[in-house]
Amino acid sequence: MPNIQEIAASAKESAEKIGIAKFDIYGSIVDSTSVQVDQGEPKQVKANNLSGVTVRVWNDNNTMGVTSTTDVDPKGLELALKTAFEASAFGVKENTPDFSPEAKTAIANGTHAKASPAEVSSLIDSLLIAEKEVLAGHQAIKGVPYNSLSQKDFERFYLNSDGAMRAESHSFASIFLYSKTEEEGRKPRSAGAFRISQGLENLDINGCIQETIEKTISHLNYRKIPTGKYLVVFSADAFLSLLGAFSNLFNAQSILDKQSLSTPDDLGKEIASPLLSLYDDALHPANIGAETFDGEGTPTRQVSLIENGVLKNFLHSAGTAKRMNAQPTGNANIGAKVTVSPNFYHVFASAAPEREFSLDTAENIVFIDDLQALHAGVKSLQGSFSLPFDGWLIDKGEKTSVDSAVVAGDFLQLLKSIVCVEKEPELTPGGVCPRIWVEGLSITGE
Template sequence: MPNIQEIANYAKENADKLGIKKFDIYGSTIDETSVQVDQGEPKQVKASNRSGVTVRVWNEQNTIGITSTTDVDPKGLELALKTAYDASFFGVKENVPDFSPEATVPIAQTPKDKAPQAPVAELIDKLLVAEKELLSAHPAIQGVPYNGLAQRDIDRFYLNSDGAVRTESHSIASVYLYSKTEEEDKKPRSGNSFRISHSVDELDINGCIKEAADKTISHLNYEKVKSGKYLVVFSPDAFLSLLGAFSNLFNAQSILDKQSLSTPDDLGKEIASPLLSVYDDALHPANVGAETFDGEGTPTRKVALIENGVLTGFLHSAGTAKRMNAQPTGNASIGAKVSVSPNFYHVFAATNSEQEFSLATAENVILIDDLQALHAGVKALQGSFSLPFDGWLINKGEKTSIESATVAGDFLQVLKSIVYLEKEVELTPGGVCPRVWVEGLSITGE
């Protein structure tokens, strides 16, 4: 892909030639290498270089046309601009997207160096060692059917005809391990773990191996659980999975489309326990893939969504912010239409709880490690969920794996029923979060 300044020059020259006065372009390139292994042998090696740009053009009537292309040389950009211009005459006439008012605001960003890419042979060797160590952790572990070690370099840019030019680059490496057991007269059990970092050298692969092994081994001795109401502890990953499933609560586009649990008038209302605060913080130090601007060129930032249990903010694009008399928050993606999504959640205890809880002393508590079937078991517009999970029954620090069970409830009621957030937060793919204790949740055993 040509560099950003060359693309900006090509775009301006071609726009002038076509008589186009207003346009913007968002693009990215992802250079990725990933490997998988199976029983001591390489199973799959993938290398890809994916590039794409989205071009938006406004005509004299201020309606918009959009096209996407992978061709960013002068001829490709000329064709994309012309196609988008032609399409603009069929564009929507109400709530037409516009440039973000913050697309030209300077960003105080520290340039990130991309990490050197590790050779494929090194990736395979590291993953083979990880598989071997996981298989040797316990005789019952018979396979690591799902695994992967990946590295990617990402370049992004945004420019528009008002002179906005933004660009950034970063690297991400990740490892995933999922081990499975086989024992006579017992059901197969499993455990998984994930780690992410800037580079393969910095990846905590040993920590990933240990976590996957510990989880898998802890599920070997399992029992049925009695159905009933329990004090439930969500792991950081499980709580963020649930929060993500009901993210329409904070999504301004969903609210405007009346596809949300919130309304514009809900700001300032107490919707959760006063112990809970939730931010969307793209620039959190733990966010390995932090992005400094969104698809409209708006700088990303920390957005307070819930503070001390009170709904304090929504996630906005430039368009939703204009319609709701707010500021864009740096959460927009552009494509056939502008969408809004969270960047990186930061969940933490807003205040100290009157009562502290600990898995070492708690009795008859359910610890949910991983929620499953979120695509089927969540009714996002009703606020309800019924989900199978992996987890344990905890009695004074002693863990007994639960054979199979589902957890059900109303998400807004879950938020109000939080009785404790632990102090220590963990990094997950969706953000940072502590364990969250919720009282009175329905558990259905077999």
């Protein structure tokens, strides 16, 4: 892909030739390599080079046309601009997207020193060793059916006819291991772990191996639990999965479309326990590959969503911010339609709980490690959920795996029923979050 200065110059020249006064371009290029193994042999190697740009053009009537292309040489850009210009005649006339008012706001350099990509053979060897160590962790572990070791290098940019120009690049590596057991007369049990870092050299592969083994072994001793109301502890991954399933709560576009649990008037209302605070923080130090600007060129930032249980802000694009008399927050994705999505959640305790909560002393509580079937068990517009889970019944530090059970409830009620937000955060693909304790959740067991 040509550099951003070459693309900008070429786009400006083509726009003048066609008679286009207003346009913007967002583009990215991603190089990724991933490997999988199976029973000591390489199973799959994938290498992708994905690149493309989205071009938006406004005509004299201020209606907009959009097109996408993977061809960013001068002829390709000219054709994309011409196509988007022709499409602009059919653009929407109400709430037409516009440039972000912050597209030219100065931001820190988003280009970081990238890790050198490892050879594919190194990736395979490292994953084969990881699989072997997991299999050796316990005689009941018979396979690691889901595994992946990948590395990714990406560059992205934004420019517009008003002089905005941004670019950044990152690299990161990640590993995922998910094991399975086989024991005569017993159900198969599974567990997994994930790690991410800037490059393969710094990737905590051993930590991922040990967590996978320990979790898998802890599920071997399982039993059914009685149906009832329990004090439930969510792992960081489980809580953020549930939070993501109900992200319409903070999404300004969903609110404007009336597809949200929130309304514009809900700002300032208490929607959660005063123990809980939540930020969307793309620039959090733990966010590997943090993006410094969104698809509209708006700088990303720390956005306070919940403070001491009170709803403080929504996530905005430039268009939703204008309609709701707010500021863009750096959460826009451009395409045929501008959408809004969270960047990186940061959940933390805003106050200490009234009493002490500890897994070592708590009696008869359910620890939910992983939620399943989120695509089917969540009714995001009603706020309800009913989800199978992997987890343990914990009694004074003794863990017994839950055979099979379902947790159900109302998400807004769950937020208000939080009785403890622990201090120690955990890193997940979706953000950082400590364990969350919730009182009185319904568990269907036997």
